[in-house]
Amino acid sequence: MSTPTQTSIVARSALQLRDSGPATVNELTRTLGLSRTSVENAMTALGDAGLIAEATAPSGRGAGRPARRFAFVADAGAVVGVDIGVASIRVAVADLAGVVTAQQTFAGVSAEQDGASKLAAVIAAVHRTLAGADVPVSRVRAIGVALPGIVDDLGRVTASVVIPEWSGIDIGSHIRQAFGCPVAVDNGVRLAAVAEHHLGVAQLVDDVLYLSVGNRIAMGLILGGRPRRGIHNAAGDIGRLAFRGLDSETGQISWRTAPTAAEVFELAREGDTAAAAELDAFVTELAHGIATLVMTVDPAMIVIGGGISAAHGQLLDPLRERLPRHIGLPFTVPIAEARLGAEAAAHGALVHAFRRHAAAVYGIEGVPVPSVTPMPHDPAAEEGTSPEGSDADPRPREERQ
Template sequence: MPESPSIAARVATTLRDAGPATITDLTRSLAVSRTSVEKALSILETSGMIAGGIAPATGAGRPARRYEFAAASASVVGVDIGAATVRVLVCDLAGRVVRHETHPGITGQTDGAAQLSAVIEHIRAALDGLPPARAVGASLPGIVDDAGRVIASVVIPEWSGIDIGARLRDALGCPVSVDNGVRLAAVAEHHLGAAQHVDDLLYVSVGNRIAMGLILGGVPRRGIHHAAGDIGRLAFRELTDATGELRWRSAPSGAQVFSRARAGDAQAVAELRTFIDELAQGIALLTMTVDPSMIVIGGGLSEAHDELISPLRSALDRSIGMPFPLSVTEARLGAAAAAHGALVLAFDRLGPHIHAVAGMPVPPIEPRPQTTASRKEDPT
C-alpha cells in the first residue's frame, strides 16, 4: 500500500487547494496537533513552498499569522511535440496555467537535432519573464519508455532510439518526464476534462491516425513494452495505410470529407458512413476487451461533433449488441489535451522535485486560452 502523505505534504496541499490559513485553521481542518502543524510549516517555509504573513486584527489580542502557498515561486511546463504543431503550457505550482502558446511543428527542421533544438527554444521562449521551471512534462507521438527514450516513432523517426528526456533535461536544467501523446491526452481528459471521476476510460484519438489511450483503475495503462494503445494499424486495417495513417477517397483529408458530406456530396456521405461503421467495429473490439465506464473520442476529427459522435454511438450499439448503454462522449480539451496531460505527468512523476516534499497530489490544472507564438500573456 502507498505511504500516507506526511503532515508537511497535507499542510502544503491544504494551503494550495483551499487558500491561506492560520495554524489554528490547519489544526482543525487536518485534525492534527498544533505542534505537528508548526513543524510542518517550518519545513515548508525553509523550502520556500509557503509564505507567512500577519492576518488582519479582528479584535483584542495578538493577530494570528496566516500562511499561504507560494504558487508563483516557480513554474512547471507541459509541452506537446507534434509534426504539425508544438504546444507549450506553463503553469504555477498550484496548477494555474499562466501561458499557453502554439508554434509550428517540427517537420520543417532539417534533422532530429534541429527538431529538438526548436522544441527547446519554444520552451525557453514560453518561460521568458516567468519564474524558472522546476519540472517539464513532454508529450510526443511514439512509444516511449519510463526513462524518456523513444523506442519507436513513425511520426518523428529521427528520434527513434534517442533519450529525449535526457536531452531536454540537460538543455533546460530541470527534471523532465516524457510519454506518448495519446496516452497523455487520456490522462488530461481523466484529470480535468470529460472523464473526471471515471476510473476506467477508453480514449480514442481520431485524426490523421487512430490511436488509443487507456485508463484502468485511475492509472494510465502503459503495458510491459510501453506500447499499450498503439492499435491503429491493427484494429483499423480497412481504414489505414501501412503506417497507420487514415486513407480517404472522396477528398484529401478527413475534415474535407466531413465538409463535402455536410454539403450533400453523395460520395463523401457514403465514405463517411463506411468510415464510421469500420471505426465502430474496431472500438467495439477494444470496448469488449476492457469494458470501460466511458469512451471518449478525441483527435482532430472529433471537432465534427455530432456528425461523428452521434452516428458513432449508434454504430457502436449495433456492433456490440449488449443490453447495456455505452457512455460515448466528445473530448473536452481538444487539441490542447496532450499538453495538459504533460502537465499532469510532470506533477505526478516529478512531484518531489516540484514541491520539495513527497506525497502531494497533482493539483487541479486550470486551463488558459492559447496565444500565438509571438505574444506572451501577463500571468498576473
C-alpha cells in the same frame, strides 16, 4: 532528514494551504486533526522549502495582534508541459498550484531537416514561452513532454513512425540537460487521455478508452484511474490494427473523395453522394473497431478526441447509434467528445510532470498532483492540431468555438 510520518504531516499541510487557501496554525490544527506542535514543525519545513509565506491577516473586530496566517506560494516555481507534433508544438506553463499561467503554440517539427534540429525547435519553443511569461529557466522545477511514439519509462523513444529520427533517442535526457530539471516523457495520446481524466470530460471515471481521430487513429487507456502503459510501453498503439482500411504501418487515414477529412466532411454536408458514402463507411468501420476495443477492456466511458471529434452530426451522433449494434450486448458505453481539444496532450504532460516528479516540484515528498486549471478559453487556440498532428476540424468555420 524527515521521517515518513513527519513528511506526511508536511505534505498534508502543504496540500491544505495549496488547495484551500491561507490558514493559521490553529485552523490547520483543527482541520487536519493534528497537534499544534506538529503543524508548527510542518510550517517550518514548508518555509524552508520556500512553499509558504506569511499572508495578510483579514480585518477583524477583535483586539490584540491577529494570529499569523500562512499562504501557499504558488509562484515559487513553475512546471512546463510540452506537446510535440509534426504540425505544432504546444507549450503550457503552470504554477505550483497547477494554474496554467501561459501557453503558446508554435510551428511543428515537420519543416526541420533532422532529429537534432527538431529537438532544437522544441527547446526553443519552451524558451520562448518562458520568456514571454517572464519565468526564468531557474524557476522551472519539472517538465512533462508528450510526443508521438512508444516511449519507455525513462523517456527514451523506442519507436516513432511520426518522428522516425527520434527512434532510439533519449529525448528526456536531452531536454533535461537543456533546462537542468527533471523531465517526464510519454506518448501524446496517452497523456491526452490523462488530461481528460484529470481535468476534462472523464473526471471521476476510472476506466476510460480515449481515441484520437485525426490524420491517424490512436488510443490511450486509463484503467483503475491510472494510464495503462503495458510491459513494453505500447498499450494503446493499436489504431493500425483495430481499424481496417488504415495504413498498416502508421495508422494513417486515407480518404478517396477528397485529400483531407475536413474536405470530405464538407462535401458530404453539401450533398456529395460519394463523400457521404465514404463518410458512412468510415463511421461504420470506426464503430466496429471501437466495439472490438470495448469488449477487450470494458471501459466505463469512451472519449473521442483529435481533429475530427467535434463533428457531432456527422461523426459522434451516428457513432453512438451504431456502436451498440456491433457490441450486441444489453449495455451501453457512453461516448463523449473530448473537452480539452488540441490542448489535451500539453495539459496531460503537465499532470505527468507533477505526478512523476512531485518531490522535485515541491521540495518535499508526498504532495499529490494539483487540480490543473487551464487558461480561459481562446478560440484562436483551437486552430491547431490534435495530439497526433491533425488540423482537420470538419466543422464549418462559423461553427467552431
